[in-house]
Amino acid sequence: MKRQTSLRAFVIAGLLVAVALATLVSPWANSNPDGLERVAMDEGFAGQATDHALASGPAADYQIGVSSGEAWGTAAAGLVGVAVTFCVGAGLVAMARRRRSSHTRRSDAMVP
Amino acid sequence: MHVPDGFIDGPTSLAAAAVAAGAVTVALRRAGSTLDDRVVPLAGLVSAFVFALQMLNFPVAGGTSGHLLGGALAAILVGPALAIVVMTVVLGVQALVFADGGLSALGVNIVLMGLVAVAVGHGVFTILVRVLPVGQRQIVAASAIAAWTSVVVASIAFSVIFSFGGTVEIPMATLTGAMVGVHVLVGVGEAIITAMTVAAIVAVRPDLIHAGSTRTAQVSPAVSSR
Numbered sequence: 001m002k003r004q005t006s007l008r009a010f011v012i013a014g015l016l017v018a019v020a021l022a023t024l025v026s027p028w029a030n031s032n033p034d035g036l037e038r039v040a041m042d043e044g045f046a047g048q049a050t051d052h053a054l055a056s057g058p059a060a061d062y063q064i065g066v067s068s069g070e071a072w073g074t075a076a077a078g079l080v081g082v083a084v085t086f087c088v089g090a091g092l093v094a095m096a097r098r099r100r101s102s103h104t105r106r107s108d109a110m111v112p
Numbered sequence: 113m114h115v116p117d118g119f120i121d122g123p124t125s126l127a128a129a130a131v132a133a134g135a136v137t138v139a140l141r142r143a144g145s146t147l148d149d150r151v152v153p154l155a156g157l158v159s160a161f162v163f164a165l166q167m168l169n170f171p172v173a174g175g176t177s178g179h180l181l182g183g184a185l186a187a188i189l190v191g192p193a194l195a196i197v198v199m200t201v202v203l204g205v206q207a208l209v210f211a212d213g214g215l216s217a218l219g220v221n222i223v224l225m226g227l228v229a230v231a232v233g234h235g236v237f238t239i240l241v242r243v244l245p246v247g248q249r250q251i252v253a254a255s256a257i258a259a260w261t262s263v264v265v266a267s268i269a270f271s272v273i274f275s276f277g278g279t280v281e282i283p284m285a286t287l288t289g290a291m292v293g294v295h296v297l298v299g300v301g302e303a304i305i306t307a308m309t310v311a312a313i314v315a316v317r318p319d320l321i322h323a324g325s326t327r328t329a330q331v332s333p334a335v336s337s338r
Binding site for chain 2: 004005007008010011014015017018019021022025026029030031032033034035036038039040042043044045048049050051052053054055057059060061062074077078080081082083084085086087088089090091092093094096097099100
Protein backbone atom coordinates (compact mmCIF):
# COMPACT_ATOMS: atom_id res chain seq x y z
CA MET A 1 0.00 0.00 0.00
CA LYS A 2 1.58 3.24 -1.06
CA ARG A 3 1.68 6.28 1.13
CA GLN A 4 -0.80 8.98 0.22
CA THR A 5 0.42 12.31 -1.10
CA SER A 6 -0.37 15.00 1.47
CA LEU A 7 -2.76 17.79 0.52
CA ARG A 8 0.00 20.35 1.00
CA ALA A 9 2.33 18.46 -1.36
CA PHE A 10 -0.51 18.04 -3.83
CA VAL A 11 -1.34 21.75 -3.89
CA ILE A 12 2.32 22.79 -4.17
CA ALA A 13 2.95 20.28 -6.97
CA GLY A 14 -0.20 21.44 -8.77
CA LEU A 15 0.85 25.08 -8.48
CA LEU A 16 4.31 24.29 -9.82
CA VAL A 17 2.73 22.60 -12.85
CA ALA A 18 0.45 25.63 -13.33
CA VAL A 19 3.42 28.03 -13.13
CA ALA A 20 5.42 25.91 -15.58
CA LEU A 21 2.54 25.83 -18.05
CA ALA A 22 1.81 29.54 -17.72
CA THR A 23 5.46 30.68 -17.99
CA LEU A 24 7.36 28.08 -20.04
CA VAL A 25 4.68 26.73 -22.37
CA SER A 26 2.30 29.66 -22.86
CA PRO A 27 4.74 31.83 -24.91
CA TRP A 28 4.63 29.10 -27.56
CA ALA A 29 0.85 28.75 -27.60
CA ASN A 30 -0.90 28.94 -30.97
CA SER A 31 -1.75 32.55 -31.82
CA ASN A 32 -4.39 31.90 -34.46
CA PRO A 33 -7.91 33.23 -33.79
CA ASP A 34 -9.85 30.96 -31.45
CA GLY A 35 -13.08 29.17 -32.32
CA LEU A 36 -15.37 32.11 -31.56
CA GLU A 37 -13.09 34.63 -33.30
CA ARG A 38 -12.97 32.37 -36.36
CA VAL A 39 -16.76 32.10 -36.51
CA ALA A 40 -17.10 35.86 -35.98
CA MET A 41 -14.79 36.44 -38.97
CA ASP A 42 -16.51 33.87 -41.17
CA GLU A 43 -20.01 35.06 -40.33
CA GLY A 44 -19.05 38.73 -40.63
CA PHE A 45 -19.56 40.01 -37.08
CA ALA A 46 -15.95 40.19 -35.92
CA GLY A 47 -16.04 43.94 -36.56
CA GLN A 48 -18.73 44.39 -33.90
CA ALA A 49 -16.10 43.87 -31.19
CA THR A 50 -15.17 47.14 -29.51
CA ASP A 51 -11.91 47.95 -27.76
CA HIS A 52 -11.54 46.64 -24.23
CA ALA A 53 -11.69 49.45 -21.68
CA LEU A 54 -8.43 48.17 -20.17
CA ALA A 55 -6.74 47.48 -23.53
CA SER A 56 -3.89 49.84 -22.62
CA GLY A 57 -3.54 48.44 -19.11
CA PRO A 58 -0.19 47.17 -17.80
CA ALA A 59 -1.05 43.50 -18.34
CA ALA A 60 -3.36 43.77 -21.34
CA ASP A 61 -3.33 40.86 -23.78
CA TYR A 62 -1.17 38.75 -21.46
CA GLN A 63 1.92 40.96 -21.87
CA ILE A 64 3.73 42.46 -18.90
CA GLY A 65 6.78 44.69 -19.02
CA VAL A 66 7.74 44.30 -22.67
CA SER A 67 6.37 45.21 -26.06
CA SER A 68 3.68 42.97 -27.46
CA GLY A 69 4.47 39.46 -28.59
CA GLU A 70 7.60 38.75 -26.58
CA ALA A 71 8.00 35.50 -24.70
CA TRP A 72 9.22 37.16 -21.49
CA GLY A 73 6.15 39.37 -21.33
CA THR A 74 3.84 36.40 -21.77
CA ALA A 75 5.73 34.39 -19.13
CA ALA A 76 5.51 37.30 -16.67
CA ALA A 77 1.78 37.60 -17.33
CA GLY A 78 1.39 33.87 -16.78
CA LEU A 79 3.19 34.01 -13.44
CA VAL A 80 1.15 36.99 -12.26
CA GLY A 81 -2.07 35.38 -13.46
CA VAL A 82 -1.42 32.12 -11.65
CA ALA A 83 -0.57 33.98 -8.43
CA VAL A 84 -3.59 36.28 -8.62
CA THR A 85 -6.11 33.56 -9.51
CA PHE A 86 -4.79 31.33 -6.69
CA CYS A 87 -5.06 34.13 -4.11
CA VAL A 88 -8.47 35.36 -5.27
CA GLY A 89 -9.87 31.82 -5.54
CA ALA A 90 -8.65 30.71 -2.13
CA GLY A 91 -9.37 34.09 -0.53
CA LEU A 92 -12.94 34.30 -1.80
CA VAL A 93 -13.81 30.82 -0.53
CA ALA A 94 -12.05 31.47 2.81
CA MET A 95 -14.12 34.64 3.22
CA ALA A 96 -17.34 32.83 2.33
CA ARG A 97 -16.57 30.17 4.94
CA ARG A 98 -15.70 32.70 7.65
CA ARG A 99 -18.92 34.62 7.08
CA ARG A 100 -20.82 31.37 7.16
CA SER A 101 -19.27 30.17 10.40
CA SER A 102 -19.95 33.49 12.18
CA HIS A 103 -23.59 33.21 11.03
CA THR A 104 -24.04 29.71 12.34
CA ARG A 105 -22.09 30.08 15.56
CA ARG A 106 -25.13 31.11 17.57
CA SER A 107 -27.29 28.22 16.39
CA ASP A 108 -24.40 25.82 16.94
CA ALA A 109 -24.17 26.95 20.56
CA MET A 110 -27.74 25.84 21.17
CA VAL A 111 -26.94 22.29 20.21
CA PRO A 112 -25.96 20.44 23.41
CA MET B 113 -14.60 31.51 -26.31
CA HIS B 114 -14.20 34.86 -24.54
CA VAL B 115 -16.92 37.17 -25.80
CA PRO B 116 -15.57 40.71 -26.33
CA ASP B 117 -17.47 43.95 -25.73
CA GLY B 118 -19.78 44.84 -28.60
CA PHE B 119 -21.03 41.39 -29.60
CA ILE B 120 -24.02 41.28 -27.26
CA ASP B 121 -26.43 44.19 -26.72
CA GLY B 122 -26.89 46.01 -23.41
CA PRO B 123 -30.12 44.46 -22.14
CA THR B 124 -28.94 40.91 -22.87
CA SER B 125 -25.54 41.57 -21.28
CA LEU B 126 -27.27 42.98 -18.22
CA ALA B 127 -29.61 39.99 -17.99
CA ALA B 128 -26.66 37.62 -18.27
CA ALA B 129 -24.81 39.57 -15.57
CA ALA B 130 -27.83 39.27 -13.27
CA VAL B 131 -28.05 35.52 -13.85
CA ALA B 132 -24.30 35.17 -13.28
CA ALA B 133 -24.39 37.27 -10.09
CA GLY B 134 -27.27 35.20 -8.70
CA ALA B 135 -25.60 31.90 -9.48
CA VAL B 136 -22.24 32.99 -8.08
CA THR B 137 -23.89 34.19 -4.86
CA VAL B 138 -25.62 30.85 -4.38
CA ALA B 139 -22.42 28.97 -5.29
CA LEU B 140 -20.35 30.98 -2.81
CA ARG B 141 -22.89 30.40 -0.08
CA ARG B 142 -22.84 26.67 -0.81
CA ALA B 143 -19.03 26.65 -0.89
CA GLY B 144 -18.96 28.60 2.37
CA SER B 145 -21.09 26.02 4.17
CA THR B 146 -18.79 23.13 3.26
CA LEU B 147 -17.24 21.67 6.39
CA ASP B 148 -14.29 20.26 4.48
CA ASP B 149 -11.26 22.49 5.15
CA ARG B 150 -9.63 21.39 1.91
CA VAL B 151 -11.93 23.56 -0.21
CA VAL B 152 -9.86 26.73 0.39
CA PRO B 153 -6.51 25.57 -1.04
CA LEU B 154 -8.27 23.48 -3.68
CA ALA B 155 -10.31 26.49 -4.88
CA GLY B 156 -7.06 28.43 -5.25
CA LEU B 157 -5.27 25.60 -6.99
CA VAL B 158 -8.04 24.84 -9.48
CA SER B 159 -8.43 28.56 -10.27
CA ALA B 160 -4.70 28.87 -10.97
CA PHE B 161 -4.64 25.63 -12.94
CA VAL B 162 -7.58 26.55 -15.18
CA PHE B 163 -6.06 30.01 -15.72
CA ALA B 164 -2.73 28.47 -16.79
CA LEU B 165 -4.37 25.93 -19.09
CA GLN B 166 -6.53 28.64 -20.70
CA MET B 167 -3.32 30.38 -21.85
CA LEU B 168 -2.36 27.35 -23.94
CA ASN B 169 -4.04 27.75 -27.29
CA PHE B 170 -3.67 24.62 -29.38
CA PRO B 171 -4.14 24.51 -33.16
CA VAL B 172 -7.35 23.16 -34.63
CA ALA B 173 -8.15 22.92 -38.33
CA GLY B 174 -7.85 25.82 -40.78
CA GLY B 175 -5.78 28.50 -39.05
CA THR B 176 -7.94 28.37 -35.95
CA SER B 177 -6.94 27.74 -32.37
CA GLY B 178 -8.74 26.61 -29.28
CA HIS B 179 -8.02 26.54 -25.59
CA LEU B 180 -9.40 24.75 -22.59
CA LEU B 181 -12.53 26.27 -21.07
CA GLY B 182 -12.06 24.24 -17.90
CA GLY B 183 -15.65 24.25 -16.65
CA ALA B 184 -15.95 20.48 -16.84
CA LEU B 185 -12.51 19.95 -15.31
CA ALA B 186 -13.29 22.28 -12.41
CA ALA B 187 -16.66 20.58 -11.80
CA ILE B 188 -15.03 17.13 -11.81
CA LEU B 189 -12.33 18.25 -9.38
CA VAL B 190 -14.19 20.42 -6.88
CA GLY B 191 -17.89 19.95 -7.61
CA PRO B 192 -20.32 22.27 -9.41
CA ALA B 193 -20.72 24.98 -6.74
CA LEU B 194 -17.02 25.55 -6.21
CA ALA B 195 -16.45 25.20 -9.98
CA ILE B 196 -18.77 28.15 -10.62
CA VAL B 197 -16.72 30.21 -8.14
CA VAL B 198 -13.45 29.04 -9.72
CA MET B 199 -14.55 29.88 -13.27
CA THR B 200 -15.82 33.30 -12.15
CA VAL B 201 -12.44 34.03 -10.54
CA VAL B 202 -10.59 33.02 -13.72
CA LEU B 203 -12.89 34.98 -16.04
CA GLY B 204 -12.91 37.99 -13.70
CA VAL B 205 -9.12 38.13 -13.47
CA GLN B 206 -8.81 37.69 -17.23
CA ALA B 207 -11.24 40.54 -17.93
CA LEU B 208 -9.99 42.92 -15.22
CA VAL B 209 -6.23 42.28 -15.34
CA PHE B 210 -5.49 40.95 -18.81
CA ALA B 211 -8.20 42.72 -20.84
CA ASP B 212 -9.39 39.34 -22.15
CA GLY B 213 -13.16 39.06 -22.48
CA GLY B 214 -15.18 42.26 -22.50
CA LEU B 215 -16.12 43.98 -19.24
CA SER B 216 -19.71 44.35 -20.39
CA ALA B 217 -19.58 40.72 -21.56
CA LEU B 218 -18.32 39.35 -18.24
CA GLY B 219 -21.81 38.15 -17.32
CA VAL B 220 -22.21 36.43 -20.69
CA ASN B 221 -18.80 34.79 -20.33
CA ILE B 222 -19.60 33.58 -16.81
CA VAL B 223 -22.91 32.17 -18.07
CA LEU B 224 -21.21 30.34 -20.96
CA MET B 225 -18.01 29.06 -19.35
CA GLY B 226 -18.94 29.23 -15.68
CA LEU B 227 -22.53 28.03 -15.67
CA VAL B 228 -23.26 26.13 -18.91
CA ALA B 229 -19.87 24.39 -19.19
CA VAL B 230 -19.84 23.56 -15.47
CA ALA B 231 -23.44 22.28 -15.42
CA VAL B 232 -23.03 20.18 -18.55
CA GLY B 233 -19.61 18.88 -17.52
CA HIS B 234 -20.88 17.98 -14.06
CA GLY B 235 -24.09 16.42 -15.36
CA VAL B 236 -22.48 14.27 -18.04
CA PHE B 237 -19.67 13.18 -15.72
CA THR B 238 -22.04 12.27 -12.90
CA ILE B 239 -24.32 10.25 -15.18
CA LEU B 240 -21.44 8.40 -16.84
CA VAL B 241 -19.74 7.57 -13.55
CA ARG B 242 -23.02 6.18 -12.31
CA VAL B 243 -23.62 4.13 -15.47
CA LEU B 244 -20.11 2.86 -16.15
CA PRO B 245 -18.47 0.16 -14.07
CA VAL B 246 -16.41 1.54 -11.19
CA GLY B 247 -12.76 2.09 -12.03
CA GLN B 248 -10.02 4.59 -12.73
CA ARG B 249 -10.21 4.15 -16.49
CA GLN B 250 -13.95 4.76 -16.46
CA ILE B 251 -13.49 8.00 -14.52
CA VAL B 252 -10.95 9.23 -17.05
CA ALA B 253 -13.19 8.25 -19.97
CA ALA B 254 -16.18 9.93 -18.33
CA SER B 255 -14.23 13.15 -17.83
CA ALA B 256 -13.15 13.21 -21.49
CA ILE B 257 -16.72 12.84 -22.72
CA ALA B 258 -17.99 15.37 -20.18
CA ALA B 259 -15.32 17.88 -21.28
CA TRP B 260 -16.10 17.49 -24.98
CA THR B 261 -19.85 17.83 -24.42
CA SER B 262 -19.38 20.92 -22.22
CA VAL B 263 -17.55 22.79 -25.00
CA VAL B 264 -20.05 21.88 -27.70
CA VAL B 265 -23.05 22.83 -25.55
CA ALA B 266 -21.36 26.10 -24.51
CA SER B 267 -20.86 26.93 -28.20
CA ILE B 268 -24.57 26.28 -28.81
CA ALA B 269 -25.41 28.46 -25.79
CA PHE B 270 -23.39 31.30 -27.31
CA SER B 271 -25.33 30.94 -30.56
CA VAL B 272 -28.65 31.09 -28.70
CA ILE B 273 -27.59 34.18 -26.70
CA PHE B 274 -26.27 35.86 -29.84
CA SER B 275 -29.44 35.21 -31.82
CA PHE B 276 -31.44 36.89 -29.06
CA GLY B 277 -29.08 39.69 -28.13
CA GLY B 278 -26.39 39.88 -30.79
CA THR B 279 -25.61 43.28 -32.24
CA VAL B 280 -26.05 41.94 -35.77
CA GLU B 281 -28.66 39.56 -37.04
CA ILE B 282 -27.46 36.12 -38.05
CA PRO B 283 -29.86 33.19 -38.42
CA MET B 284 -29.59 30.98 -35.35
CA ALA B 285 -29.18 27.80 -37.44
CA THR B 286 -26.31 29.31 -39.44
CA LEU B 287 -24.49 30.56 -36.37
CA THR B 288 -25.07 27.36 -34.40
CA GLY B 289 -23.79 25.30 -37.31
CA ALA B 290 -20.63 27.37 -37.56
CA MET B 291 -20.01 27.42 -33.79
CA VAL B 292 -20.60 23.69 -33.37
CA GLY B 293 -18.52 22.93 -36.45
CA VAL B 294 -15.45 24.54 -34.90
CA HIS B 295 -16.11 23.51 -31.30
CA VAL B 296 -16.50 19.78 -31.95
CA LEU B 297 -12.77 20.08 -32.77
CA VAL B 298 -11.89 22.42 -29.88
CA GLY B 299 -13.74 19.97 -27.66
CA VAL B 300 -11.31 17.20 -28.59
CA GLY B 301 -8.48 19.28 -27.14
CA GLU B 302 -10.60 19.99 -24.06
CA ALA B 303 -11.28 16.25 -23.69
CA ILE B 304 -7.59 15.31 -23.98
CA ILE B 305 -6.38 17.94 -21.50
CA THR B 306 -9.18 17.22 -19.03
CA ALA B 307 -8.63 13.45 -19.23
CA MET B 308 -4.86 13.82 -18.77
CA THR B 309 -5.33 16.03 -15.71
CA VAL B 310 -7.95 13.76 -14.17
CA ALA B 311 -5.80 10.67 -14.89
CA ALA B 312 -2.82 12.26 -13.13
CA ILE B 313 -4.92 13.17 -10.08
CA VAL B 314 -6.71 9.82 -9.93
CA ALA B 315 -3.29 8.16 -9.81
CA VAL B 316 -2.12 10.09 -6.71
CA ARG B 317 -5.21 11.31 -4.86
CA PRO B 318 -8.43 9.73 -6.18
CA ASP B 319 -10.25 11.16 -3.15
CA LEU B 320 -9.70 14.65 -4.58
CA ILE B 321 -11.98 13.90 -7.53
CA HIS B 322 -15.18 15.45 -6.33
CA ALA B 323 -18.11 14.93 -8.68
CA GLY B 324 -20.10 11.84 -7.89
CA SER B 325 -17.92 11.68 -4.82
CA THR B 326 -19.67 8.65 -3.42
CA ARG B 327 -18.89 6.73 -6.59
CA THR B 328 -15.35 7.97 -7.14
CA ALA B 329 -14.60 7.27 -3.48
CA GLN B 330 -15.16 3.60 -4.21
CA VAL B 331 -12.13 3.71 -6.48
CA SER B 332 -9.82 4.71 -3.65
CA PRO B 333 -9.46 1.32 -1.93
CA ALA B 334 -8.86 -0.35 -5.28
CA VAL B 335 -6.08 2.12 -5.94
CA SER B 336 -4.36 1.95 -2.60
CA SER B 337 -4.51 -1.82 -2.39
CA ARG B 338 -2.65 -2.22 -5.64
